[in-house]
Amino acid sequence: MQSKKLLRAKLAKNDEFYTRYEDVKSECDNYMSHFFNKIIYCNCDTENSAFVKYFTELKQKKIIKDIWYSGGLGGIDFRSKTSIKLLKKADLIITNPPFSLFREFLDLLIKYDKKFLIIGNKNAIAYRKIFTRIKNNKIWFGVRKWTGGIPFITQDNNIKEIPAIWFTNLSHRFRPASLLLTKNFNSDEFIKYDNANAININKTADIPKDYLGVMGVPISFLEKYTPTQFEILGLDKDFTYDKGAGLIMGKRIYTRIFIRKKSCA
Ligand SMILES: C[S@@+](CC[C@H](N)C(=O)[O-])C[C@H]1O[C@@H](n2cnc3c(N)ncnc32)[C@H](O)[C@@H]1O
Numbered sequence: 001m002q003s004k005k006l007l008r009a010k011l012a013k014n015d016e017f018y019t020r021y022e023d024v025k026s027e028c029d030n031y032m033s034h035f036f037n038k039i040i041y042c043n044c045d046t047e048n049s050a051f052v053k054y055f056t057e058l059k060q061k062k063i064i065k066d067i068w069y070s071g072g073l074g075g076i077d078f079r080s081k082t083s084i085k086l087l088k089k090a091d092l093i094i095t096n097p098p099f100s101l102f103r104e105f106l107d108l109l110i111k112y113d114k115k116f117l118i119i120g121n122k123n124a125i126a127y128r129k130i131f132t133r134i135k136n137n138k139i140w141f142g143v144r145k146w147t148g149g150i151p152f153i154t155q156d157n158n159i160k161e162i163p164a165i166w167f168t169n170l171s172h173r174f175r176p177a178s179l180l181l182t183k184n185f186n187s188d189e190f191i192k193y194d195n196a197n198a199i200n201i202n203k204t205a206d207i208p209k210d211y212l213g214v215m216g217v218p219i220s221f222l223e224k225y226t227p228t229q230f231e232i233l234g235l236d237k238d239f240t241y242d243k244g245a246g247l248i249m250g251k252r253i254y255t256r257i258f259i260r261k262k263s264c265a
Contacts, residue, residue, distance in 0.1 A: 015098035017152035017162065019119065021050040023144075028054055030143045030172045031117060032063070034092065039066045041090035043078040044097045044105075046071030051095055078105060088112055092170075095119075096152075103127055106167075117142065117168045119150065125219055126235060126255065130167070134222060135232040142166025143174045146223050179224050181209035190215075194247040195240040198258055212263075214239070216246050216256035233258040 028035075035058060042051040046069070055067035068086055070076050076083045078097070087093060087108065096119035097105040103124075109116050110129060124130055133139040142165065144150070149163040185208035190199040198214035201207055204221045214233060225232070237243050239258040246253040 015100050016155045017096075017099075017160065018048075018154075019050050019096045020151065020153060021053060023150060024050040024054045027142050027144055027166055028094070028117065030174065031168075031170050034115070034170050035064050037065050038091035039068065039089065040064055040092050040094055041086055042067065042069040042095045043083055043087060043093060044095045045069040046075070049095075055094070078108070084108065084112075087114065090114075092116065093118065096164075103129075106130060115170055117166060117170055119164050120167050122146065122149075122163045122165050122219070124167070125222060131235060134225075135234075137227045139167055139169050140175060140225075141223060142168055143172055146220060176224050176226055178226050178229050179204070179207070181207050183208045185211040191248055193240065193253070194250065195242050195244070196236075196246060196258070198239065198246075200246060200248055200253060200256070207261075212261055214258055214260050216253070216258055219255055219257060221257060221259065229262060231260045231262055233260060 040055045042049060042055065045051050049069065049071070052067065052069045052071070055064060058064045059067050068090060070078065070083065073082065073086070078087070078101075093109060093114050093116040099121055102120050105118070106120075106124075106127070106129060108114075109118075110133075125134065130139060144166055146165055149161045150165070151159045151161050152164075154160050183206055190201070190208060190211070192199055193216065196214075196216065198216050199211065201215050201217045204217060204224050207215065207217065216236065216239075233239060234257075236245050236256045236258065240246060244252075246256050
């Protein structure tokens, strides 16, 4: 078994991925109306960070009021008293936090009811606090498409693609419009799980337009999720009789989210 110390070192190593300037810019440019005259706090960033560079430029152009960053304050821990004081004062929290501390990071944003735009691993969707907020339309996703993940700069200056996405509670004009469905339900194609009263869907585009029962869809459905059209019921473990992943003819199906259409429209 791995020692705790070794595991921590490994996790910390996985935290050292730096966001490229072009990726910060192409996402953040979509939120300009939220930035005007605001204090932005990048609480996991040093002076070399692309976030700091981007927001320093916006400060010079007098678009934002100020940019604060942890490195500019002596490299403070985002969990420290000083950092939390600044977090409370700042208008927006924008960063790519350490993956190993993502839950703690999000807990703080929720606790202090902050507006944010942050990068996180796609897996974070299954964290209860995040999932519940996505379900209730309190957290959604950024403009960047999910396919291909995000390329980051590693400590040895290479590029590594990670299945990361932007999480936010700031509105933007690229939130998905109603999903156009073309298929009709038929019981040969859409099979029910052995362990749940729901049909299995393998691709979001296959969701039948005329089915009002419960459906298990892949996590990638969330990129297309429109709260007016669909209701999210829960993760597979909330929904299956055995509290496990969906089963079809005895075979485990990869993580599913259970949803229902709101109407046949
Ligand atoms: C995924 S990296 C991203 C760095 C930078 N935000 C960027 O986007 O390029 C996460 C950074 O958070 C820093 N970090 C780790 N633990 C931290 C903590 N408790 N408080 C503040 N920063 C932390 C790490 O050193 C690492 O540089």
